[in-house]
Amino acid sequence: MTRAISATFCLLAIYSAAAVVYAKGATTRITITGAELQSPVEISDPDALKNFDVWSGPGTFANGVEGTTGFIIDWASGAVTDRPIGLRTFDLSFYVRYANRPFAEQTDQLAYIVSYAVDSTTGQGYVYLPGKADAPYRLNTKSIYRGREGHWFRATVQWQQVFRDVVAVTPR
Numbered sequence: 414m415t416r417a418i419s420a421t422f423c424l425l426a427i428y429s430a431a432a433v434v435y436a437k438g439a440t441t442r443i444t445i446t447g448a449e450l451q452s453p454v455e456i457s458d459p460d461a462l463k464n465f466d467v468w469s470g471p472g473t474f475a476n477g478v479e480g481t482t483g484f485i486i487d488w489a490s491g492a493v494t495d496r497p498i499g500l501r502t503f504d505l506s507f508y509v510r511y512a513n514r515p516f517a518e519q520t521d522q523l524a525y526i527v528s529y530a531v532d533s534t535t536g537q538g539y540v541y542l543p544g545k546a547d548a549p550y551r552l553n554t555k556s557i558y559r560g561r562e563g564h565w566f567r568a569t570v571q572w573q574q575v576f577r578d579v580v581a582v583t584p585r
Contacts, residue, residue, distance in 0.1 A: 440465055441521050442508040445529075445580060448501035454579050464571045467507050467525045472559035485527070485572035486540050492564040496539050500530035503580070524556045525549075529568065531576065538568035538576060 440462045445454040456462060469483025481488055485505075505528070508521040526549035528541040543549040544563025554562065568576075 438468075438509040438511040438513075438524075440467055440507055441510050444506040444508070445503050445576075446506070447503045450503070450580070456575065456579060461575055464569075465507070465575075467509060468557060470559065471561055472557045485529075485568055486542075487567040487569050490567045492561065493539060493566055496530070496565050497532055500532055500539070502528055502530040505529050523552065525553050527553075529576070530565075531573075536573060536577065538573045539565050540568050540572075541565050 441457065443456040443462065443465065445456070465485050466483055470480050470486060470488055473480040473483075504526060506523055507525040507527075509524045510519055510521060526543065528543070530539045530541070531537070532539075542559060542562045542564060543553060547563075550562060
């Protein structure tokens with residue numbers, strides 16, 4: 414009997430966590446601009462987007478536990494203090510469809526903007542969460558406040574691969 418209650422509780426906890434994230438909405442599109450791109454590059458393939466949920470990682474909570482993984486940042490490696498200078502920098506705009514909005518409003522909405530710099534020699538990518546002095550800060554913190562704004566972080570391996578697949582970055 415105890416096992417059945419424990420199993421039921423675990424399933425409810427998993428369902429609740431999934432429901433909280435789903436209620437916010439899914440990432441539907443990422444637009445990449447800047448760094449000498451001739452035109453914006455868009456990623457809209459659901460399979461490519463599934464690993465880049467805006468509402469994952471620090472600043473998100475499920476059952477009182479803060480998220481530690483997700484989005485496009487390698488959170489475990491911490492903030493970067495020794496990022497190379499002179500890297501090509503791109504703006505990444507994350508669009509979502511908010512699940513809790515009326516049907517007529519179910520369109521892609523800009524929810525989050527970060528900067529992405531890539532070292533064309535090593536392929537290492539870096540993500541900047543805009544700080545208070547940066548224009549996207551208000552938009553971002555309206556969506557989610559992570560408590561790590563204003564810092565650079567290493568990008569996840571998954572994001573770096575998707576980025577390489579859609580944007581050709583050649584050495585200068």
